[in-house]
Amino acid sequence: MMRTKLISELKPRREITPTIAGAKMMTGNVAAAWAARLAEVDYIPAYPITPQTEIVETLSQWIALGEMNAKLTFLDSEHSMLTAAGTGSLTGARVFTATSSQGLLYGFEMLYNIAGWRAPIVLVNVSRAVAAPITLEPDHNDFLSTRDTGFILLQTETCQEVLDLILLAYRVSEDYRVLLPSIVNLDGFHLSFTREPVKLPEIEEVRSFLPRYNPPYPFRASKPSAKGVAVLRPPLYSFYKYQMHLSSLNAIKVFKEACDEFEAYFGRRYDVVEKYMVDDAEYVIVMMGSFTSIGKKAVKMMREEGLSIGLLKLRMVRPFPVQDVRRALEGKKAVAVIDQNISPGFGGTLYAEVSSALYNVEKKPKVILPVIGGIGGKTLSLDEFRYIVELMKKYQEGGEPEPILLFREDELREVESLLKIGVGG
Amino acid sequence: MSKTKLSTIKDLLGEDYVVPGTPLCAGCGALIILRLFHKVLGGRVVWVNAAGCVTLMMVYPFAPLKSSWMYTAMACAPAGAQGIRDALDILIEKGRIPIEEDLKVVVVTGDGAANDIGLQSTSGAIHRGLDFYYLCYDNEAFGNTGFQYSAATPYGSRTATSPPTPLIPEGYRGTKKDLFEIWRAHKPPYVATISPSHPMDVVRKIEKAEKYRGPKLFISLSPCQPGWLIDTMDAIKVAKLAVETGVWPLKEAVYGEVRHTFIPRRLKPVEEYLKIQGRFSHLFYPVKRDDVIAKIQSEVEEYWRAVYAREIGKEDAGIS
Amino acid sequence: MLIYARFHGRGGQGVKTASRILGNAAHFEGYYTQDFPIYGAERRGAPVVAFTRISDEPTPIPERGYIFNPNLIILADESLLNDPIVNPISGLQNSGTLFINTSKPVDKIFINRDDVRIVVEDLIDLSLKYVGKPVLSTSLGAVAAKLTGIIRWVSLEEGVKEELLEIGIRGEMLEKNILLAKACFERVYPTPLPIPKLAEPRKIVKINWMPVDLTIPEIRNVGNTRVRKTGNWRIFKPILNPEKCTRCGICVIYCPEGVITMTDNGLEIDYDNCKGCLICFNECPVKAFNYIREVEAA
Numbered sequence A: 001m002m003r004t005k006l007i008s009e010l011k012p013r014r015e016i017t018p019t020i021a022g023a024k025m026m027t028g029n030v031a032a033a034w035a036a037r038l039a040e041v042d043y044i045p046a047y048p049i050t051p052q053t054e055i056v057e058t059l060s061q062w063i064a065l066g067e068m069n070a071k072l073t074f075l076d077s078e079h080s081m082l083t084a085a086g087t088g089s090l091t092g093a094r095v096f097t098a099t100s101s102q103g104l105l106y107g108f109e110m111l112y113n114i115a116g117w118r119a120p121i122v123l124v125n126v127s128r129a130v131a132a133p134i135t136l137e138p139d140h141n142d143f144l145s146t147r148d149t150g151f152i153l154l155q156t157e158t159c160q161e162v163l164d165l166i167l168l169a170y171r172v173s174e175d176y177r178v179l180l181p182s183i184v185n186l187d188g189f190h191l192s193f194t195r196e197p198v199k200l201p202e203i204e205e206v207r208s209f210l211p212r213y214n215p216p217y218p219f220r221a222s223k224p225s226a227k228g229v230a231v232l233r234p235p236l237y238s239f240y241k242y243q244m245h246l247s248s249l250n251a252i253k254v255f256k257e258a259c260d261e262f263e264a265y266f267g268r269r270y271d272v273v274e275k276y277m278v279d280d281a282e283y284v285i286v287m288m289g290s291f292t293s294i295g296k297k298a299v300k301m302m303r304e305e306g307l308s309i310g311l312l313k314l315r316m317v318r319p320f321p322v323q324d325v326r327r328a329l330e331g332k333k334a335v336a337v338i339d340q341n342i343s344p345g346f347g348g349t350l351y352a353e354v355s356s357a358l359y360n361v362e363k364k365p366k367v368i369l370p371v372i373g374g375i376g377g378k379t380l381s382l383d384e385f386r387y388i389v390e391l392m393k394k395y396q397e398g399g400e401p402e403p404i405l406l407f408r409e410d411e412l413r414e415v416e417s418l419l420k421i422g423v424g425g
Numbered sequence B: 001m002s003k004t005k006l007s008t009i010k011d012l013l014g015e016d017y018v019v020p021g022t023p024l025c026a027g028c029g030a031l032i033i034l035r036l037f038h039k040v041l042g043g044r045v046v047w048v049n050a051a052g053c054v055t056l057m058m059v060y061p062f063a064p065l066k067s068s069w070m071y072t073a074m075a076c077a078p079a080g081a082q083g084i085r086d087a088l089d090i091l092i093e094k095g096r097i098p099i100e101e102d103l104k105v106v107v108v109t110g111d112g113a114a115n116d117i118g119l120q121s122t123s124g125a126i127h128r129g130l131d132f133y134y135l136c137y138d139n140e141a142f143g144n145t146g147f148q149y150s151a152a153t154p155y156g157s158r159t160a161t162s163p164p165t166p167l168i169p170e171g172y173r174g175t176k177k178d179l180f181e182i183w184r185a186h187k188p189p190y191v192a193t194i195s196p197s198h199p200m201d202v203v204r205k206i207e208k209a210e211k212y213r214g215p216k217l218f219i220s221l222s223p224c225q226p227g228w229l230i231d232t233m234d235a236i237k238v239a240k241l242a243v244e245t246g247v248w249p250l251k252e253a254v255y256g257e258v259r260h261t262f263i264p265r266r267l268k269p270v271e272e273y274l275k276i277q278g279r280f281s282h283l284f285y286p287v288k289r290d291d292v293i294a295k296i297q298s299e300v301e302e303y304w305r306a307v308y309a310r311e312i313g314k315e316d317a318g319i320s
Numbered sequence C: 001m002l003i004y005a006r007f008h009g010r011g012g013q014g015v016k017t018a019s020r021i022l023g024n025a026a027h028f029e030g031y032y033t034q035d036f037p038i039y040g041a042e043r044r045g046a047p048v049v050a051f052t053r054i055s056d057e058p059t060p061i062p063e064r065g066y067i068f069n070p071n072l073i074i075l076a077d078e079s080l081l082n083d084p085i086v087n088p089i090s091g092l093q094n095s096g097t098l099f100i101n102t103s104k105p106v107d108k109i110f111i112n113r114d115d116v117r118i119v120v121e122d123l124i125d126l127s128l129k130y131v132g133k134p135v136l137s138t139s140l141g142a143v144a145a146k147l148t149g150i151i152r153w154v155s156l157e158e159g160v161k162e163e164l165l166e167i168g169i170r171g172e173m174l175e176k177n178i179l180l181a182k183a184c185f186e187r188v189y190p191t192p193l194p195i196p197k198l199a200e201p202r203k204i205v206k207i208n209w210m211p212v213d214l215t216i217p218e219i220r221n222v223g224n225t226r227v228r229k230t231g232n233w234r235i236f237k238p239i240l241n242p243e244k245c246t247r248c249g250i251c252v253i254y255c256p257e258g259v260i261t262m263t264d265n266g267l268e269i270d271y272d273n274c275k276g277c278l279i280c281f282n283e284c285p286v287k288a289f290n291y292i293r294e295v296e297a298a
């Protein structure tokens, strides 16, 4: 616990020393915009939607001021926006675009196309739960709905990670061993509108880490090509799709290589997963996104109380880092997967993925507990994490766990009182 | 492309950019207009396509077009054109590609894509002033999916979803959407209707349009043998009759100002156009539906009265 | 007992309807039956294929998809016989039956197999006689039904009726089609069809990652379609009389396929790809074109 500061200590000091040297306070949205600026993207097709809009507003402003040289076009919809992103990329531009929930789904048809075209754009999705009912608060249903599209999917926890992962995403997407687009996800509100110190890398260093995109066969008058063509022979279609799969799998290795270089350049270390007190833990909680910060705090507190617990954060969701997940979780007594999404009639998406990764592992955990929490922006607290641990212990004794929703008594009372007003009587 | 003006058919016999061996139907009107359009525009073109019959020209590993091609999806060919145009512009501006590598961006879609599902992206592209061509081949139905009615199907047509029955003897009861007027309302530099039967009219219009930067849009009547139930050899004949009966006016609008490029001295009766097409056969057999034919005739005349009055100052000039 | 029938024809000739007529007839005869067509990108006039499977097991047929090992092949158009892409007799079982719609006698038909039975009949002629139009669906379906050797006329008659009513043919036209079906049914005779053999075992391979130049689904060898030889779609062949031609160029502009080229020596027609639409014939202002019926594949 931090000691409360005395008034005298809060007085402005003479020399300014920010928490992190060289860092600037900014929202996740502005960090995303900075990443696009530092990546020197050529083309930004755009369309507004809360909570993403600040990204394209920021970029518009920089371009209007002449601080950034890129073409920004506001399209008539996300469907059009994504189409233009894909074809712009096939013409050889480095393309950045951003959207959120309803917008992502509105353009959904084009996600499969962009990936199938092998157009390595980077799309930032600012997570927002999907209507109906309509809301502005986040969960991961929008992001995870894209998991079969062929995009590389990356998930962030902090504003710094937003910036860094976008740069890494371009490196991975544009690598010819991969040549697939990426989605970098940040949670609405909890990252999009939350300010944190973010360190901006030097442009020269970014240029050297992320050289200019070299498109394989862009549209040029001297080299005609027919793209997006129909493939009606079943073996051929199957071949192309499987090649996308193999290329996506390559992204794990390419990402790890890029992370090594990234660390050498910028001093920050990333991997496809992040292990927080995992190695010696008996119990592990798996989750992703900005709420991981809350999870880490809970884990730390329970550790202090003597519980052998850790947290595995998924940073890469596609390709799914099967090996890293297996090595992190094998031999554990129990694992709980917190899904901040819901597939009605099944439960959570990540639970199925983590379980399938572990099924063939010899020393697989006895219990894999499916947990659903944080839907529609509902936050988590220490109480929920304690409850998860109780359940993990209970199922160690036996029984078949079913997905449970993390819902507190005070929240139920709140719901009941709202229902009373809304339904009447 | 040669910069000299193409003034007769003989000037059009040079390089062709559509190679034989397409999978489109024998006698396909869309292919005639596409080939001609390409001849006039030259080879430095990227076509941007939405789902329709023409999509199936390019099925791996075969590409009859010698130019570039981008199939997008049904709703968004103009947005695909935007992405290519924008990318070419910025890359040329940044000096990353030489101007010689530039391409004309040409959207090609059917009437189904143009009239509703793709209308939003077209409207957006026109409104943004995108520098592109749009060729809509209008076969007056969803041809690729088996000739169901579209928003461009004319009153009285048989389609797979408007079969003439004792309950609905006239077939399609709706009316044809006026895409020309919808496009024109955006006041783009150039909009025109064309027909494969009138190649020199097509040539003059493309040459005129080429002078403008911005959206240049064309709607071509496109006889469709299996849908219109015509003989394959009649594609051009039917198209000519459409023009001569006044059913398919040839016109252009420069920044919204309309002018007809072919004004029939005397309109032929629409019956001549209708009766050689199986899709209208129920208007003639087993009983002749004079009421339906008269309705079609009177709509055509109403249109032309206004044109004659406006453009030659005599309202019933060509009307018998 | 199993009948694996494969129908080859051109889009618009009615092989799908024929496969359904056979399907209906076998169904009415009390057999488990399955029929389906395969559509490609090709439009009207291009080769198409349809299938009917018939079984005497009392359970649904446990198979799906293309029939690679037919014991009965119905060819709607003789011009497809030697087409290397369509390859209509591929997989036909030893002592299976090959039916060809042709005006030629059977001893004028040459294929590189001597272990199959060939049956011919001029169905266009019969169709013109009974229905007044060169429609093939009913006649092909009727011939196929008879050649299976297991379908009685009553079942076929019901099958034709049901199918034609479904596609909107009724009244006098339906009656005419039934007479046509009857005539076809009486014209041909079945021999027992062999039991379809299973395909030779084939190896399963592992697909490895390949570099992007091979794995982006795009065509970089553009303008490569002459090899498709769409000339085999042709039913009528345009013939130019160079004496009459004034070299006005009109047919060059109107030819959808672009197979007419103006050279210093006059017009050249690429018959390998001319689809025979006859727009050239119809639009030539001096009637310099004539046409003839096509028989062999181009």
Ligand SMILES: Cc1ncc(C[n+]2csc(CCOP(=O)(O)OP(=O)(O)O)c2C)c(N)n1
Residues within 6 Å of the ligand: B051, B052, B053, B054, B073, B074, B075, B109, B110, B111, B112, B113, B114, B139, B141, B142, B143, B144, B145, B150
């Ligand atoms: C989003 C979407 N909806 C439906 C389709 C199915 N579809 C493919 S082509 C087509 C008809 C196109 O009609 P039109 O634009 O007139 O072109 P034509 O087929 O007549 O050439 C339809 C409905 C599709 N490909 N995509």
Ligand code: SF4
Residues within 6 Å of the ligand: B024, B025, B027, B028, B029, B030, B031, B053, B054, B139, B143, B144, B223, B224, B225, B226, B227, C043, C044
């Ligand atoms: S269906 Fe009509 S538009 Fe489509 S390829 Fe055939 S003729 Fe052309």
Ligand code: SF4
Residues within 6 Å of the ligand: C240, C244, C245, C246, C247, C248, C249, C250, C251, C252, C267, C283, C284, C285, C286, C287, C288, C289
């Ligand atoms: S249209 Fe007739 S006259 Fe003219 S070039 Fe063709 S064949 Fe010759």
Ligand code: SF4
Residues within 6 Å of the ligand: B027, C238, C254, C255, C256, C257, C258, C259, C260, C269, C273, C274, C275, C276, C277, C278, C279, C280, C281
């Ligand atoms: S018949 Fe005539 S118009 Fe038709 S493809 Fe052949 S040459 Fe061309």
Ligand SMILES: [Mg+2]
Residues within 6 Å of the ligand: B110, B111, B112, B137, B138, B139, B140, B141, B142, B143, B150
């Ligand atoms: Mg259409």
